[in-house]
Amino acid sequence: MNARVPLLSIDDLRVHFPITKGVVLRRTVGQVQAVDGVSLELSEGETVGLVGESGSGKTTLGRAVVGLYRPTSGSIAFRGTDLGTIRSEDAKGVRAQLQMVFQDPFASLDPRWPIGASIGEPLRIHGVGNRRERRTRVGELLDVVGLPRRMAGRFPHELSGGQRQRVGLARALALRPALIVADEAVSALDVSVQAQIINLLQRLQREFGLTYLFIAHDLAVVHHISDRVAVMYLGRLVELASGSDLYGKPLHPYTVSLLSANPVPDPAVEARRQRIVLPGDPPNPASPPGGCRFHTRCWLRERLGSPERCASEDPPLRGLASGHTVACHFAEEVADSPVQRHAVGAGD
Amino acid sequence: MIAEQVAAEPETTGGRRALRATRRFLGVSWLNVLGAAIVVLVLFLAVLGRGIAPHDPNELDLAATLQGPAAAHWFGTDNLGRDLFSRVLAGARISIEVAVIILFLSVAFGTLLGIVSGLVGGLVDEIIMRITDLFLAFPAFILAAAIAATLGPSLNHTVLALAVVFWPWYTRLARGQVLSLREREFVLAARVAGAGTMRIATGHLVRNVLPIIIVQVSLDVGYAILATSALSFLGLGAQPPTPEWGAIITDGRSYIQTAWWFPTFPGLALAVTVLGFNLLGDGLRDWIDPRLRGSLGGVEG
Numbered sequence: 047m048n049a050r051v052p053l054l055s056i057d058d059l060r061v062h063f064p065i066t067k068g069v070v071l072r073r074t075v076g077q078v079q080a081v082d083g084v085s086l087e088l089s090e091g092e093t094v095g096l097v098g099e100s101g102s103g104k105t106t107l108g109r110a111v112v113g114l115y116r117p118t119s120g121s122i123a124f125r126g127t128d129l130g131t132i133r134s135e136d137a138k139g140v141r142a143q144l145q146m147v148f149q150d151p152f153a154s155l156d157p158r159w160p161i162g163a164s165i166g167e168p169l170r171i172h173g174v175g176n177r178r179e180r181r182t183r184v185g186e187l188l189d190v191v192g193l194p195r196r197m198a199g200r201f202p203h204e205l206s207g208g209q210r211q212r213v214g215l216a217r218a219l220a221l222r223p224a225l226i227v228a229d230e231a232v233s234a235l236d237v238s239v240q241a242q243i244i245n246l247l248q249r250l251q252r253e254f255g256l257t258y259l260f261i262a263h264d265l266a267v268v269h270h271i272s273d274r275v276a277v278m279y280l281g282r283l284v285e286l287a288s289g290s291d292l293y294g295k296p297l298h299p300y301t302v303s304l305l306s307a308n309p310v311p312d313p314a315v316e317a318r319r320q321r322i323v324l325p326g327d328p329p330n331p332a333s334p335p336g337g338c339r340f341h342t343r344c345w346l347r348e349r350l351g352s353p354e355r356c357a358s359e360d361p362p363l364r365g366l367a368s369g370h371t372v373a374c375h376f377a378e379e380v381a382d383s384p385v386q387r388h389a390v391g392a393g394d
Numbered sequence: 395m396i397a398e399q400v401a402a403e404p405e406t407t408g409g410r411r412a413l414r415a416t417r418r419f420l421g422v423s424w425l426n427v428l429g430a431a432i433v434v435l436v437l438f439l440a441v442l443g444r445g446i447a448p449h450d451p452n453e454l455d456l457a458a459t460l461q462g463p464a465a466a467h468w469f470g471t472d473n474l475g476r477d478l479f480s481r482v483l484a485g486a487r488i489s490i491e492v493a494v495i496i497l498f499l500s501v502a503f504g505t506l507l508g509i510v511s512g513l514v515g516g517l518v519d520e521i522i523m524r525i526t527d528l529f530l531a532f533p534a535f536i537l538a539a540a541i542a543a544t545l546g547p548s549l550n551h552t553v554l555a556l557a558v559v560f561w562p563w564y565t566r567l568a569r570g571q572v573l574s575l576r577e578r579e580f581v582l583a584a585r586v587a588g589a590g591t592m593r594i595a596t597g598h599l600v601r602n603v604l605p606i607i608i609v610q611v612s613l614d615v616g617y618a619i620l621a622t623s624a625l626s627f628l629g630l631g632a633q634p635p636t637p638e639w640g641a642i643i644t645d646g647r648s649y650i651q652t653a654w655w656f657p658t659f660p661g662l663a664l665a666v667t668v669l670g671f672n673l674l675g676d677g678l679r680d681w682i683d684p685r686l687r688g689s690l691g692g693v694e695g
Contacts, residue, residue, distance in 0.1 A: 109582075112586045113585075113586070114582055114585060114586060138588050141586075141588055142587075142588060144586075145586060145587070146582075146583070146586045148579040148582065148583060149579070150579055153578050153579040153580065154579035154580050154582075154583055155580055156580040156597075156598050156601070156602070157602070158601045158602060159601075164580070164583075167583075167584060167587055167589070167597075168587035168588070171584075171587050171588045171589050171593065172587075172588060214583070217583065217587070220587075221587070
């Protein structure tokens with residue numbers, strides 16, 4: 047296999063959910079375009095952060111990657127193998143390489159199963175080893191995530207949130223995956239526990255050469271862990287860049303407003319920052335606005351005198367600087383502008 | 395040694411846990427203690443009643459008809475000289491047996507259908523739900539009476555009729571649970587790990603639906619006993635000489651002015667038994683509802 051084939055490549059992925067009406071004569075009255083034309087590549091061993099507000103489609107994208115949702119169109123390829131067209135007998139093995147850690151450590155473990163059983167579940171499903179070998183493996187997995195082995199017999203309600211998230215991680219690691227989709231994996235935890243889990247994630251990445259698709263709405267957490275960051279808005283990827291580029295020189299007006307809402311630790315910097323408050327709510331994903339999806343709330347468009355192009359022409363993702371792509375007709379207006387500097391808290 | 399124990403397979407929660415939970419449940423309210431005590435007593439009498447009973451429940455003694463309560467006959471005798479205490483004891487066994495069969499049939503059928511309905515969804519769900527609507531639209535007791543009357547008076551037909559009336563409730567209950575469980579993250583996690591529908595249904599869904607079903611069963615036992623007796627009272631259920639409580643009450647009805655003990659004792663037995671199961675069921679429901687989380691499992695808050 048070619049060494050330059052990315053670990054995961056998502057190509058023009060669309061995941062639409064039909065809105066149906068009627069009981070016997072069920073008819074589709076609309077489509078929620080949760081993910082609408084996203085392309086993204088992940089290389090082996092890197093962490094890509096995926097940010098966006100609620101309803102932007104980031105969770106749907108993550109779930110499509112692990113096979114919980116079937117793509118409406120487009121493809122997801124793992125090491126060059128299209129997961130959509132793979133023969134079903136091979137699919138199970140390939141799918142095992144793509145695992146997920148869930149957001150809610152309270153809901154992601156079966157309350158009636160001892161945690162050892164939850165961690166061992168993927169092993170039983172894939173018929174790995176015999177009972178004794180599985181027991182041993184569960185013990186090893188507990189070691190790996192830093193939980194004492196005797197916890198295997200405990201039930202989820204006896205554990206703290208952070209411990210449960212470690213259990214969720216152990217379960218995701220059971221099948222020795224190459225890629226883990228972490229869907230808001232630390233969002234439900236206290237800040238101190240978040241830090242522990244993030245450190246654990248980074249240690250596991252070094253140890254097992256894992257690749258992460260790290261979905262979160264907390265920009266600071268994403269910044270800390272990610273090599274590259276992708277920003278989603280209303281089912282689309284609007285900006286993709288390395289962490290330092292994205293946080294230092296955001297080029298999409300939506301990213302700029304996101305960053306402006308994110309507090310900066312330095313009070314002097316914080317004081318001179320200007321927040322950009324977006325008007326209104328995100329549009330209905332069942333009927334997204336034409337042209338650029340962000341044009342209805344875009345501060346830049348307003349500032350430029352509402353050019354017609356934004357409402358009529360869908361901006362493609364284009365490379366501006368090296369490794370920095372953005373989907374905005376007027377991204378050049380953002381680059382090195384005072385607004386950009388104010389948003390990220392850089393000096394004038 | 396203990397530190398090395400690693401459970402890799404699901405296992406039952408163990409006796410100690412159950413004992414702790416029982417103690418906590420009884421500690422909530424004295425009504426729970428009363429309900430549990432009555433239920434345990436009735437179950438005890440139902441199982442061992444034959445050994446305790448001083449007489450054969452169907453043994454006639456025409457020399458001693460309609461005797462009042464006395465040392466020889468604690469609850470007195472009926473119009474054919476049968477010992478009412480022995481008959482009431484035998485009735486406990488019948489009532490419990492009947493309730494168990496009714497609930498086993500309706501829970502097994504209803505819950506299975508509910509899980510299928512919730513899991514498969516779509517048209518299958520739609521059809522199953524409309525069928526349950528059909529059954530639920532009738533007043534339950536009237537429907538049971540109509541079915542029992544159509545099939546012909548007998549205890550077996552009464553059991554069948556009541557099972558037919560009861561199952562849709564369990565279908566609804568199980569379906570609702572499955573619908574909420576289906577999208578829960580631990581079910582999604584099982585799917586990501588490659589689990590099929592069957593594995594998810596048997597491994598995760600049944601286990602999580604069961605506690606709610608058990609509470610409903612404990613509430614319904616009393617109702618099943620009462621309904622069986624009511625149908626027997628109307629002459630649709632147990633036929634003479636079966637010592638079913640409702641049937642004994644029917645026999646004793648006409649003697650209420652001359653031999654008050656005849657309908658009174660089976661009536662009391664029925665009332666106390668139903669009360670016991672209802673108290674237990676109510677207690678269980680209240681206990682499980684607010685903290686579905688915690689000791690009985692569920693999601694921890």
